[in-house]
Amino acid sequence: MSGPGRAATFGAMFMMATSAIGPGFLTQTSVFTVQMGAALAFAILLSIIIDVAVQLNVWRVLAVSGKRAHELGNTVLPGLGWFIAVLVFIGGIAFNIGNIAGAGLGTNAMFGMDPKLGGLLSALLAIGVFLSKRAGVALDRIMIVLGAVMILLMLYVAIASNPPVGEALKNTVAPENVDFMVITTLVGGTVGGYITFAGAHRLIDSGVTGPENVGRITKTSVAGIIITGVMRILLFLAVLGVVSTGVALAEDNTAADAFYHAAGEVGLRMFGIVLWAAGLSSVVGAAYTSVSFITTQKTQPRNRNILTVIFIAACAVLFLILGTAPQTLLIFAGAFNGVILPIAFALVLWVAWRRRDLLGGYHYPKWLLGVGAIVLILEFYLGWNSLTGIADLWN
Template sequence: MSKHAYDESDLKPGKMTRKQKQVFWGAIFLMATSSIGPGFLTQTSYFTDRFAASFAFAILVSIIIDIGAQLNIWRVLVVSKKRGQDVANMVLPGLGTFIAILIVLGGLAFNIGNVGGAGLGVNILIGVSPKIGAIITAILAIIVFSLKNSAKIMDFVALTLGIIMLTMVAIVMVTSSPPVMDAAVNSVFPGDYGTMLLPAITLIGGTVGGYITFAGGHRLLDAGIHGKENAGFAGKAANWGVLTTGVMRVILFLAILGVVTAGYNLSDSHPTASVFQYALGGAGYKIFGVVLFSAALTSVIGAAYTSVTFMRSFHPAVEKYNNLFIIGFIVFSTLVFVLVGQPVKILVLVGSVNGLILPLTLGAILVASRKKKIVGDYQHPTWMIALGVLAVIVTVIAGYFSLQGIADIWTG
């Protein structure tokens, strides 16, 4: 466990203590803000502009799948007292290592985009180049993991910036006057179910695919929250995490939908920025800068932290020098962006590919939930397993059909 882990005496079941509440909301917003990055903003703008109110269906599907994935994963990890890759290796030797490699590579790809998005946010706010902005962001993230109480500071940053993002996007949503009833109807009866497969798998990849699925669960473990007695705590935290992400997705979608249905054309290069400008005028662009920077910084922190938790089983040195490896992850991501750059299409594509990883990771967790050598005498609820199996089936089918869509976006 992290050297900054909380004393288990502060984490007894029942009424939450102050420290429990801090960990609870920290884990929730770490997961939520990890998924609300530049890719989150770009994907939502891209698909809302393309599918309008019908995109509500993909959002609803993604939220249901999110619940099925997060509930199972967080509870099994906490009960087993093991991180995701270690659970998977107990299910099938080598599987956890394979998953860890995929997740670390996916986390790195996401983080390059996160650093780039943060650089653009800083560029909007103070006028420096995006590359200088990316370096500034990296320095801020590095400071978080250089301080003695890095875990508590990470929780505070995720919570504070998450609330700022939710508030500002909500203001844009109200201002844009979206057709809420039309969106509600389309969430169940879209114009064409078939065309919603790619958006749905992309949203799933961006909110619970890859490293994001394990962000909150691993945070709870590092805080000393584990064992059968904390299964309910983990489940409650997972539900709130999905709800927080879902609310952000819905209000962002409605904000964009209001602008699109009003007849405005979103910018190809910065679609979300144009939404804020249309809704709030000149000040909207600066507000977008705040939202983008907040989303990107929290995602940089979340991606680096969670990706390195998957490396901690590779070698004892990673466990011992955990924060140094996190800092190295951030530095490497920043250097790649500064020297190579990051095409906008990658943000959409990585989300889709990340969604294809979910059936593998969630499937391993579901098998683990029935193995006594992993969860002991804990009885994982059957309805949760059923919801998890549904999530696996849907993502396998959607993933198969989305491969063509991914190719179309890449070549289009």
């Protein structure tokens, strides 16, 4: 492979995937499986299709232009990029408190360690990645390793739970129940907020840009969604295998209970490893992406790493003060997610449609633009619902 190394491309792919696979991802998928049973298979399939449509457009436009989302926004409309950056940064702080909390709970499940101590140690490990003299290489490698660990452990538990695969396959094409809010929640958890930009910004920082790299950009963007989809499918099957036997899972920690019933005490320890890896990788991904939105490509890597360390440290301090991610913060972060993606995605589609000059003269596929436009309408609907939900909360 010529140009930037294979590790950088894989790093971008796993950056996006592991950023999506956080503590919230594990909880959402587990709870929805209990609620919908095998019918969730259809929701997962449809959400993956929508995720691919979003990510293909976002990664292609950003990487071909060679500009990060906020840089592109400021080029199209001065100030728009910084507006998006503020939303991403505030949402990133709130979510990273939750990610550190998730990593702490993972160490508790693994070793019985105090969650605050475990969260703090995990945050320090994340800081160590960015303090490394070869932070870029370390970042790519840790994301790949954590992603692989999560998938392999999830595969083991999915097999151990002996799920009704035939019933799941049937519901993939002929669902017994369809819940569009579940589908939209899954989409938001995969490509919402900062997540879809994590890998795209990593590609840009690694030098995989320009029309000549469209093939690599496309393959990497789709592969990132596939990794996330595989993880969600394995978790779905693991929980489905348990609930199909009639076991009632604990409502306050559904995923952990599913692992315990599937593989006993070993399963519970495995859940701790998965939760810790999900939390740590999301801490790294959220920090990297949040800081990438408040810096430019002219910012020296050393200065960017220092800012990232400060970001993680501040989130860790807030975690120690607050104990866990407060509900209000997470609700607001969810609202920001609902607003960030449609605004940024509209920007991406506008550039693809009207600003070929920013794409080096690249002829953007009309079919991809059309699919993106359909998804954008759905996103604006979801974004509006996010805002009205917050208004209702405070009334």
